[in-house]
Amino acid sequence: MGTDAPQSWPVVSWPVVSRPVVSWTVVIPVKLLALAKSRLSGLADDDRKTVALAMAADTVTAAVTCPPVGDVIVVSDDPAVRTEAAGLNEALTAGAEHAAATWSGRGVAALTADLPALSAAELAVALTAAAGVNHAFVADAAGSGTTLYTAMPGVAFEPRFGPGSRRRHREAGAVELDLPGIPGLRRDVDTLADLCQAAQIGLGARTLSVRESINAGCA
Numbered sequence: 358m359g360t361d362a363p364q365s366w367p368v369v370s371w372p373v374v375s376r377p378v379v380s381w382t383v384v385i386p387v388k389l390l391a392l393a394k395s396r397l398s399g400l401a402d403d404d405r406k407t408v409a410l411a412m413a414a415d416t417v418t419a420a421v422t423c424p425p426v427g428d429v430i431v432v433s434d435d436p437a438v439r440t441e442a443a444g445l446n447e448a449l450t451a452g453a454e455h456a457a458a459t460w461s462g463r464g465v466a467a468l469t470a471d472l473p474a475l476s477a478a479e480l481a482v483a484l485t486a487a488a489g490v491n492h493a494f495v496a497d498a499a500g501s502g503t504t505l506y507t508a509m510p511g512v513a514f515e516p517r518f519g520p521g522s523r524r525r526h527r528e529a530g531a532v533e534l535d536l537p538g539i540p541g542l543r544r545d546v547d548t549l550a551d552l553c554q555a556a557q558i559g560l561g562a563r564t565l566s567v568r569e570s571i572n573a574g575c576a
Contacts, residue, residue, distance in 0.1 A: 379464045379488040379509065380427040383420045383480075387413045387433040387470045399549055404571045408564070412546060413470040415561025419541075420468060423477040425484045427463055430455060450514065457514075464488070466507040467516045473564035474541035474555040480505075483534055483542055492531035496523045498543040498554070505542060506531065549575075 388409075397405045413431075420429045432451060457465070466484060487493040487507040492515070495505040503522040508514045517525040527533060544555045552568065553575035560568065 379425065379484070380462075381425050381464045381466050381484050381507070382428045382430060383423075383426050383466045383468050384430045384432060385413070385417060385420065385468050385470050387431060397547075397549055397552070400571065407567050407571065408552070409471070411561075411563040411567040412473040414563045416468065416470050416472045416475055418561060418563075419472070419475040419477045419480055423480045423484070425481055426466075450516070462510050464507060464509050465514050466505060467514075467518070469504050469518070469545055471545045471547070472504060472541060473546060473552070473560050474544050474558035475561070476541050476559075479539040479542045482536060482539055483507075486534050486536055490532045492526075492529070493534050494523075494526045494531045495534050495536070495539070495542055497545050498540075502545065504545050 395405070397408060400408065417429060417431060420426055464484075464487070466487070468480075483495055483505055484507065487509075489509070490507075491509050491512045493507045494503050496502065497504050501521060501523050503518055503526055506516045506518070506526060515529060517529060519525075523533070540558045541555070544551065544558055546552050546555055552564075555564075556568065556575060
């Protein structure tokens with residue numbers, strides 16, 4: 358998919374200012390490992406599953422260690438994933454409903470599970486910027502997708518992940534957060550080329566170990 362034309366949509370650049378203190382519940386959906394990351398061509402099936410699980414584990418670790426995050430909910434129908442830590446939007450909504458019933462008064466953030474270079478500091482920057490905005494999102498590195506979507510406390514949680522999600526989130530009125538210094542949050546991984554780009558940013562411990570063990574090197 359092509360990227361959205363920057364001149365067609367308003368993009369908000371956030372200055373460093375004081376923002377409301379908001380605690381967040383982060384919902385991370387993880388697909389069945391048998392179906393995950395089918396586009397990681399060049400890897401054996403078992404290796405693709407191992408990489409997908411490692412990336413999910415590193416994404417969860419970043420979220421769990423992020424100061425503004427109160428709790429992390431991992432939604433999956435895969436037993437291996439549940440040991441480690443449906444449809445994407447359905448899974449996110451189910452997690453958000455659980456969060457609202459359990460921790461009222463928190464913002465809810467949806468985070469994709471394929472962000473092996475994500476750091477807790479990057480996520481904290483984005484969640485801090487999202488405070489005070491009813492709906493916000495961060496676009497992926499390709500420019501057509503979304504890696505993070507947020508809804509403030511008391512605001513309807515309406516994720517629109519999937520093909521063209523950047524455009525669809527914008528059309529729904531969500532504010533795009535154009536923030537410097539968050540390459541790991543933008544770098545989702547669908548292909549080996551994506552994984553190599555994530556490695557240049559800096560992989561989490563699990564994904565780094567798996568990448569080395571399966572010899573998924575970069576040219």
